[in-house]
Amino acid sequence: MSKVTKTDAQWQAELTPEQYQVTRLKGTERPFTGELIEENRAGVYSCVCCDQKLFYSSQKFESHCGWPSFDECEEGTIAYIKDNSHGMTRTEIVCANCDGHIGHVFDDGPTQTGKRYCVNSVALSFSPS
Numbered sequence: 001m002s003k004v005t006k007t008d009a010q011w012q013a014e015l016t017p018e019q020y021q022v023t024r025l026k027g028t029e030r031p032f033t034g035e036l037i038e039e040n041r042a043g044v045y046s047c048v049c050c051d052q053k054l055f056y057s058s059q060k061f062e063s064h065c066g067w068p069s070f071d072e073c074e075e076g077t078i079a080y081i082k083d084n085s086h087g088m089t090r091t092e093i094v095c096a097n098c099d100g101h102i103g104h105v106f107d108d109g110p111t112q113t114g115k116r117y118c119v120n121s122v123a124l125s126f127s128p129s
Contacts, residue, residue: 003097003098004049004050004097004098005098006098008024011023011024011049012024014049015048015049016122018122019048019049019122019123022101022120022122022123023048023049023100023101023102023120023122023123024049024100024101025101026092026101027101028103028120029067029120029121029122030066031065031066031067032066033121034067034068034120034121034122035121035122036068036121036124036126037066037067037068037121039057039060039068039126040057041057041126041128041129042057042058042128042129043056043057043126043127043128043129044056044057044126044127044129045057045060045068045070045119045124045125045126046124046125046126046127047095047097047098047100047102047123047124047125048100048122048123048124048125049095049098049100049123050095050097050098050100051125052077052095052096052097052098053074053077054073054074054077054078054095054102054124055070055072055073055074055117055119055124056074057129059071059072059073061109061110061111063109063110063116063118065116065118067103067118067119067120067121068118068119068121068124069109069116069117069118069119070116070117070119071109071111071112071113071115071116071117072113072115072117073093073117076096077095077096077097078093078094078095078096078102078105078117079093079094079095079096079099080092080093080105081093081094083104090104090106091104091105091106092104093105093117093119100123101120101123102117102119102120102123102124103117103118103119103120103123104117104118105117105118106118
């Protein structure tokens with residue numbers, strides 16, 4: 001997949017206002033409101049902006065943090081950015097294909113990877129398998 005670049009006007013025309021706020025302006029959906037928190041079917045989670053596959057249902061786990069959580073991503077699909085906003089140091093995760101903000105990754109996951117990719121539902125699309 002080649003790198004996706006669009007103008008702000010193009011993103012605004014293609015995304016819902018909430019999708020645009022989260023993915024292009026680095027916003028966050030309110031906790032426990034996302035449509036994909038309780039999604040338990042087998043399938044693929046992709047970037048809502050460019051449709052790049054990011055996570056599989058086998059990588060999802062319940063973290064009780066208010067957002068969908070995954071213990072790993074598909075290799076090469078996520079870019080990591082140091083984030084010092086809101087008085088803390090975190091690692092922002094963005095789609096490596098379109099630079100859309102997805103969420104943050106933390107080193108407190110309960111699985112073997114030790115990772116918790118905390119993801120905004122609105123930044124993802126889900127395709128059941």
